[in-house]
Amino acid sequence: MCVGLAAKVVGVKNGMAVVDASGAKREVSAELLDELEPGDYVMVHAGVAIAKITQDDESETDDLLEMLS
Amino acid sequence: MSEKKVTLAHGAGGRQTAELIREVFQAHFSNPEFTADDAAVLSVEKGRIAMTTDGFIVSPYEFNGGNIGKLSICGTVNDLACMGAKPLYMTCSFIIEEGFPMDKLEMIAASMEKTAKEAGVRIVAGDTKVAGKGQADHIFITTAGIGRIEEGVCTSGAFAKPGDVVIVTGDIGRHGCTILLEREDLGIEADIQSDCAPLWGTVESMLAATKEIHVIRDATRGGVGTVLYEIAAESGVGISLDAQALPVSGAVRGVCGMLGLDPLYLANEGTLVVIAPKDKAEVLLETLHKGKYSAKAAVIGEVTEENSGKVVMTTEIGAQTLLPQPGGELLPRIC
Amino acid sequence: MEEKKKTAKEIIESYDGPKLRIMEVCGTHTHEIFRLGIRKILPENIELISGPGCPVCVTPVSFIDEAVMLALEKQAAVCTFGDLIRVPGTKMSLGGARAEGGQVKIVYTPLDAVDYAAAHPEEQVVFLAVGFETTTPGACLAVKKAKEQGLANFSILTANKTMPNAYHALKGSADAFLYPGHVNAITGEEECRRLALEEGISGVIAGFTAKEILTALAVIIEKSRTGKSFFVNCYPRVVRPEGNPAGRELMKEVMEECDTEWRGLGVIPMSGMRLKAAYRDYDARIKFALPKIEGRANPACRCGEVLQGKCLPSDCKVFGKGCTPQHPVGACMVSNEGTCSAYYQYQL
Numbered sequence: 001m002c003v004g005l006a007a008k009v010v011g012v013k014n015g016m017a018v019v020d021a022s023g024a025k026r027e028v029s030a031e032l033l034d035e036l037e038p039g040d041y042v043m044v045h046a047g048v049a050i051a052k053i054t055q056d057d058e059s060e061t062d063d064l065l066e067m068l069s
Numbered sequence: 070m071s072e073k074k075v076t077l078a079h080g081a082g083g084r085q086t087a088e089l090i091r092e093v094f095q096a097h098f099s100n101p102e103f104t105a106d107d108a109a110v111l112s113v114e115k116g117r118i119a120m121t122t123d124g125f126i127v128s129p130y131e132f133n134g135g136n137i138g139k140l141s142i143c144g145t146v147n148d149l150a151c152m153g154a155k156p157l158y159m160t161c162s163f164i165i166e167e168g169f170p171m172d173k174l175e176m177i178a179a180s181m182e183k184t185a186k187e188a189g190v191r192i193v194a195g196d197t198k199v200a201g202k203g204q205a206d207h208i209f210i211t212t213a214g215i216g217r218i219e220e221g222v223c224t225s226g227a228f229a230k231p232g233d234v235v236i237v238t239g240d241i242g243r244h245g246c247t248i249l250l251e252r253e254d255l256g257i258e259a260d261i262q263s264d265c266a267p268l269w270g271t272v273e274s275m276l277a278a279t280k281e282i283h284v285i286r287d288a289t290r291g292g293v294g295t296v297l298y299e300i301a302a303e304s305g306v307g308i309s310l311d312a313q314a315l316p317v318s319g320a321v322r323g324v325c326g327m328l329g330l331d332p333l334y335l336a337n338e339g340t341l342v343v344i345a346p347k348d349k350a351e352v353l354l355e356t357l358h359k360g361k362y363s364a365k366a367a368v369i370g371e372v373t374e375e376n377s378g379k380v381v382m383t384t385e386i387g388a389q390t391l392l393p394q395p396g397g398e399l400l401p402r403i404c
Numbered sequence: 405m406e407e408k409k410k411t412a413k414e415i416i417e418s419y420d421g422p423k424l425r426i427m428e429v430c431g432t433h434t435h436e437i438f439r440l441g442i443r444k445i446l447p448e449n450i451e452l453i454s455g456p457g458c459p460v461c462v463t464p465v466s467f468i469d470e471a472v473m474l475a476l477e478k479q480a481a482v483c484t485f486g487d488l489i490r491v492p493g494t495k496m497s498l499g500g501a502r503a504e505g506g507q508v509k510i511v512y513t514p515l516d517a518v519d520y521a522a523a524h525p526e527e528q529v530v531f532l533a534v535g536f537e538t539t540t541p542g543a544c545l546a547v548k549k550a551k552e553q554g555l556a557n558f559s560i561l562t563a564n565k566t567m568p569n570a571y572h573a574l575k576g577s578a579d580a581f582l583y584p585g586h587v588n589a590i591t592g593e594e595e596c597r598r599l600a601l602e603e604g605i606s607g608v609i610a611g612f613t614a615k616e617i618l619t620a621l622a623v624i625i626e627k628s629r630t631g632k633s634f635f636v637n638c639y640p641r642v643v644r645p646e647g648n649p650a651g652r653e654l655m656k657e658v659m660e661e662c663d664t665e666w667r668g669l670g671v672i673p674m675s676g677m678r679l680k681a682a683y684r685d686y687d688a689r690i691k692f693a694l695p696k697i698e699g700r701a702n703p704a705c706r707c708g709e710v711l712q713g714k715c716l717p718s719d720c721k722v723f724g725k726g727c728t729p730q731h732p733v734g735a736c737m738v739s740n741e742g743t744c745s746a747y748y749q750y751q752l
Contacts, residue, residue: 002403002430002432002535002536002538002539002584002586002587003329003402003403003432004432004538004585004586004589004612004642005326005327007323020323021323021326021327022319022320022322022323022326023259023260023261023318023319023320023323024257024258024259024320024323024324024326024327025257025258025259026255026256026257026258026327026512027256028513029513029515029542029545031545031650031654032541032648032650032651032654033648033650034650043586043589043642044327045403045538045539045542045586046403046485046512046513046514046535046539046542047512047513047514047515047516047542048513048515048541048542048545050538050541050586050589050590050648050651051589051642051643051644051648053641053642054640054641054642055641056641057611057613057615057616057641058615060611060616060639060640060641061412061615061616061618061619061638064619064623064636064638065409065410065411065412065619065622066409068415068622068623068626069409069410253510254516254520255512256512256516257512327512328486328512329486376752379752381752382441384439384440384441384614385440385614386413386440386441386442386445386614386618387445388440388441388442388444388445389441389444389752390438390439390440390441390444390750390752391749391750391751391752393729393749393750394729394749396729396730398489398499400486400487400489400490400510401485401486401510401512402485402486402487402739403485403486403487403535403539
């Protein structure tokens with residue numbers, strides 16, 4: 001239901017963060033996340049950063065498949 | 070001193086009109102064939118002639134990588150080039166909104182002449198009308214052009230054959246993306262330039278490498294996806310695309326990701342779809358990669374006998390799906 | 405000798421157990437599953453059902469009618485996500501209202517609508533707030549920001565919805581749910597875990613890349629073999645167990661639960677969100693004294709049954725004939741995420 005975009009935080013100021021998705025930059029709200037820092041990766045939905053991203057999908061899915069076996 | 074503007078008097082046919090033509094258009098479009106008479110008189114060699122016309126409205130009229138003037142030359146030059154025709158002569162007709170800044174008009178005319186020179190085409194006649202405030206959106210340009218079709222060249226959207234390869238001459242979606250970012254108030258910044266470019270040189274180099282090219286189309290409005298559907302229908306073939314082979318710049322991908330758009334449907338103004346026999350793919354790519362506007366050319370798929378009229382995509386998991394039929398206004402989406 | 409580990413794709417393709425019905429309840433999942441062609445690699449005994457997870461598809465006709473009324477009769481500047489522009493109302497869509505001279509603006513985020521209101525004090529600006537727990541915090545932020553700035557010309561028209569009660573309404577429609585990862589990014593794991601433990605409703609939280617969707621399906625397949633109800637968070641790189649507490653707090657502060665109509669499913673108790681009394685000045689329904697509207701959907705449209713997995717788009721008489729993405733009759737054909745649209749556009 002919700003297009004999410006993984007993007008890198010390049011700046012944080014006054015509750016807003018500038019994020020960069022492979023060269024496309026936009027200011028988004030950072031109010032839902034504590035302690036965002038430049039270099040963090042976040043999931044952005046409709047102009048709001050909703051979660052920090054902790055790893056890539058490769059290692060995430062590897063871990064899950066490991067758990068199954 | 071206040072900025073000089075185009076006024077209704079400039080379109081009334083009197084002294085101011087003559088002044089506008091002399092100071093702006095003649096000054097820039099000077100060449101032996103540029104006429105002051107009612108029509109240009111031209112001699113054309115024997116052979117086949119291609120002729121085309123195209124109207125241009127673009128908002129904003131100046132954008133990163135070009136302006137409406139450059140666009141109006143490229144559009145007609147590229148349409149001729151797609152038929153394998155060397156562009157020879159062009160005409161241009163302006164509809165200018167009252168109050169349009171004169172220096173912008175000069176900038177546009179200069180850009181047209183520069184682009185025409187690069188394409189080797191001469192602007193030989195023109196027309197200017199001034200519309201009242203609010204009756205036109207700044208400036209509209211219509212161009213027409215003729216070109217001589219190279220000996221032994223025969224391209225058409227109806228000539229794609231099963232087994233042919235599908236090539237795009239550059240990374241896709243840049244013009245559409247540029248305009249979207251400048252026009253809509255989306256707050257997105259990206260280093261993207263319109264691909265707007267005159268492509269006769271690109272086509273000429275391909276034809277020098279091989280005359281065996283079945284289809285050349287410029288992927289303008291509606292983007293590569295739309296053009297492929299047109300070709301599939303006109304040729305009565307299927308087109309099979311490899312999703313992972315599509316050249317898309319990172320920034321275009323990023324903007325599309327933010328807005329939920331697909332670069333396959335974004336307009337290009339300097340990118341061609343080329344369809345040719347498989348055994349010509351290598352020489353064409355080699356030629357294109359040396360070109361000024363086609364360094365990122367890539368084979369993106371092939372023509373098939375099955376799925377006639379359809380464009381089928383092989384996705385990153387190796388499954389085949391139909392490429393959605395383009396249609397309607399591009400709408401940024403959240404879901 | 406160590407056996408080579410199977411990939412997620414291999415686990416899916418080699419499944420030969422009993423029939424398994426998996427419902428995705430997120431429109432972005434529906435869209436990605438079609439775009440990637442995942443249905444093509446499923447064995448016959450796995451059925452993927454597209455549930456009611458697209459906010460556009462479940463938004464009732466009356467909401468569009470209200471928005472059209474705001475644009476045309478109340479002369480408001482209606483700000484909306486692009487998704488809603490073509491959704492048919494009783495008489496017309498918002499695109500139609502725009503063609504009739506109504507002011508309809510597409511925004512990327514509700515916060516832009518607030519900025520627009522601040523820059524245009526002479527206009528009344530209304531943001532159309534649709535969406536689930538992922539999208540609602542943004543609307544709440546917008547309202548708070550407008551209040552802080554003392555903007556008297558900004559309000560929102562709410563049709564926000566929450567998922568948990570929909571899972572109950574859909575229990576039995578599927579053997580397992582593919583939970584919508586970006587909703588869970590806000591709500592966390594707790595509710596889904598409880599559904600598995602206490603109510604026997606199985607499911608996994610899934611991400612959106614090809615790898616993530618395939619892996620989530622593989623996990624469902626393997627977990628189903630145990631015969632017990634299960635829950636796994638297959639999107640831990642984004643979904644924390646606790647979700648996003650700040651987002652939930654914000655929603656609690658600005659909005660409250662209410663009964664709401666889901667297109668096709670009818671009214672589901674306490675599955676909607678509306679502004680709390682403290683924010684009533686920002687409620688477009690109150691501000692413009694909108695009358696109660698009974699929207700009329702086209703009677704031939706079977707979107708409701710499609711959303712519940714009770715019939716396929718192709719079972720609907722108007723599918724692909726009177727109803728196409730260019731001329732949608734029902735909401736499921738409008739949104740890129742809509743089940744009918746996905747079937748129409750991607751099915752070979």
